[in-house]
Amino acid sequence: MRRRLLSSTLVVAAIAVLLLGVPLGLVVTRLIDDEAVQQLRAQATLLLSQVEYARIEDRPIDPEELQRQYPNRYVQIFIRNSPTVIVGTEPPPDRQMTEETHSESGVYVRISRDRAQVERNIRGWLMLIVALAGLALAVAVSLAVVQSRRLTLPLLDLARIAERLGSGEARPSRHRYGIPELDGVAEVLDRSATRLAELLSREREFATDASHQLRTPLTGLTMRLEEIVAAADQPAIVREEGEAAIIQAERLTAVIDELLAAARRQRHAQAEAICLDEVLRQQITEWEPAFRRSRRTLHLDGARGLRALVSKGGLSQVVSTLLENSLEHGDGPVTITTGNCDRSVVIEVADEGQGIPEHLRARVFDRNVSGAGGTGLGLTLARALTASDGGRLELIRPRPAVFALFLRPADETARHRVVSGPA
Numbered sequence: 001m002r003r004r005l006l007s008s009t010l011v012v013a014a015i016a017v018l019l020l021g022v023p024l025g026l027v028v029t030r031l032i033d034d035e036a037v038q039q040l041r042a043q044a045t046l047l048l049s050q051v052e053y054a055r056i057e058d059r060p061i062d063p064e065e066l067q068r069q070y071p072n073r074y075v076q077i078f079i080r081n082s083p084t085v086i087v088g089t090e091p092p093p094d095r096q097m098t099e100e101t102h103s104e105s106g107v108y109v110r111i112s113r114d115r116a117q118v119e120r121n122i123r124g125w126l127m128l129i130v131a132l133a134g135l136a137l138a139v140a141v142s143l144a145v146v147q148s149r150r151l152t153l154p155l156l157d158l159a160r161i162a163e164r165l166g167s168g169e170a171r172p173s174r175h176r177y178g179i180p181e182l183d184g185v186a187e188v189l190d191r192s193a194t195r196l197a198e199l200l201s202r203e204r205e206f207a208t209d210a211s212h213q214l215r216t217p218l219t220g221l222t223m224r225l226e227e228i229v230a231a232a233d234q235p236a237i238v239r240e241e242g243e244a245a246i247i248q249a250e251r252l253t254a255v256i257d258e259l260l261a262a263a264r265r266q267r268h269a270q271a272e273a274i275c276l277d278e279v280l281r282q283q284i285t286e287w288e289p290a291f292r293r294s295r296r297t298l299h300l301d302g303a304r305g306l307r308a309l310v311s312k313g314g315l316s317q318v319v320s321t322l323l324e325n326s327l328e329h330g331d332g333p334v335t336i337t338t339g340n341c342d343r344s345v346v347i348e349v350a351d352e353g354q355g356i357p358e359h360l361r362a363r364v365f366d367r368n369v370s371g372a373g374g375t376g377l378g379l380t381l382a383r384a385l386t387a388s389d390g391g392r393l394e395l396i397r398p399r400p401a402v403f404a405l406f407l408r409p410a411d412e413t414a415r416h417r418v419v420s421g422p423a
């Protein structure tokens with residue numbers, strides 16, 4: 001990622017520098033060239049007026065004075081009926097810049113300079129522009145390095161936190177980086193860590209309680225069995241102790257049932273109060289492009305703002321399975337309808353296709369049952385996921401297919417202690 005950020009910044013900066021630098025270079029070249037021509041023209045005019053003035057004053061033209069006044073210039077003065085005055089060295093003909101002017105009194109001046117001087121000047125300016133462009137690129141690259149470090153270090157930190165979480169070290173990091181999106185991820189990780197820590201401590205509590213609850217009836221049972229062995233030749237005592245042992249064994253069974261029920265309740269307790277709109281909208285956003293490609297539509301209908309006790313990931317997976325089936329096996333528009341029914345929050349997913357084939361209706365939730373050569377696992381897993389959150393997944397109309405998810409409403413918040421009941 002760091003390299004990508006660097007190269008993209010470099011490309012953008014290079015394009016910007018080229019877009020600015022090249023026109024700037026052309027303009028500077030043109031300006032210097034124009035200025036040199038203007039200067040030469042002004043010198044020619046000045047020279048002409050100097051010559052005219054000298055003639056009026058009847059003063060001879062002093063070549064040395066001209067040489068001082070016009071250094072690096074090749075000056076030619078032609079005066080009618082007078083000898084030609086030439087000052088300076090003539091530049092090579094292919095590099096000559098020349099301006100000339102004349103007066104009506106018969107004076108003609110010509111002033112030339114070597115273009116190489118102008119070109120040197122232009123090269124100097126171009127070098128300056130190139131140096132500034134290089135500087136701009138260097139600044140852009142250093143900023144990109146700083147920025148990429150600012151982005152990648154938090155990402156590496158988040159990856160470390162996620163890895164720690166995965167290896168069971170469920171402790172919120174509370175790291176924040178000053179970048180809202182990354183802080184959002186860190187917050188979600190912290191929340192997951194807190195939930196994981198809660199779950200782990202509940203599991204531990206459950207294991208401790210379970211072993212305690214099982215030990216008491218097991219001790220009672222062992223005592224009765226010892227009595228039976230000790231009184232093996234006294235049938236009355238054996239019968240009496242045997243009956244007591246049976247009662248102990250039944251109590252043990254009851255405790256085990258209780259433990260299993262508590263484990264189920266605990267699993268339900270992993271569900272949290274979720275706003276259905278959020279999950280369903282997210283699913284619609286995910287699936288809409290696929291439906292659009294099949295020239296089909298996806299609608300959300302019914303009551304808004306419903307809240308249910310489910311695990312967010314589980315619910316998303318179940319709705320996703322139903323939408324996938326409607327897309328693959330159903331037809332026409334698909335409607336997701338939310339509402340309340342008895343003591344449940346209900347989500348219905350309906351399409352307008354041919355429905356579930358007759359011979360599959362009774363077994364549609366069974367493992368490996370597919371009417372379309374699929375794995376036949378989708379509905380099986382969806383039903384198991386819903387059940388693990390304390391809900392139900394049913395086929396409420398086979399043709400066209402309507403599946404309904406019955407979920408626990410969010411106000412059903414009564415939490416149970418892990419193990420309760422007789423010892």
Ligand SMILES: Nc1ncnc2c1ncn2[C@@H]1O[C@H](COP(=O)(O)OP(=O)(O)OP(=O)(O)O)[C@@H](O)[C@H]1O
Binds near residue numbers: 328353357364374378
């Ligand atoms: N909306 C629907 N319309 C018509 N038939 C459906 C619909 N939903 C499910 N079915 C039928 O139920 C069968 C079982 O669905 P399930 O999702 O369990 O398996 P699958 O879609 O075949 O395979 P996969 O496990 O890959 O999803 C499907 O093969 C299909 O015949």
Ligand SMILES: [Mg+2]
Binds near residue numbers: 374
């Ligand atoms: Mg399927």
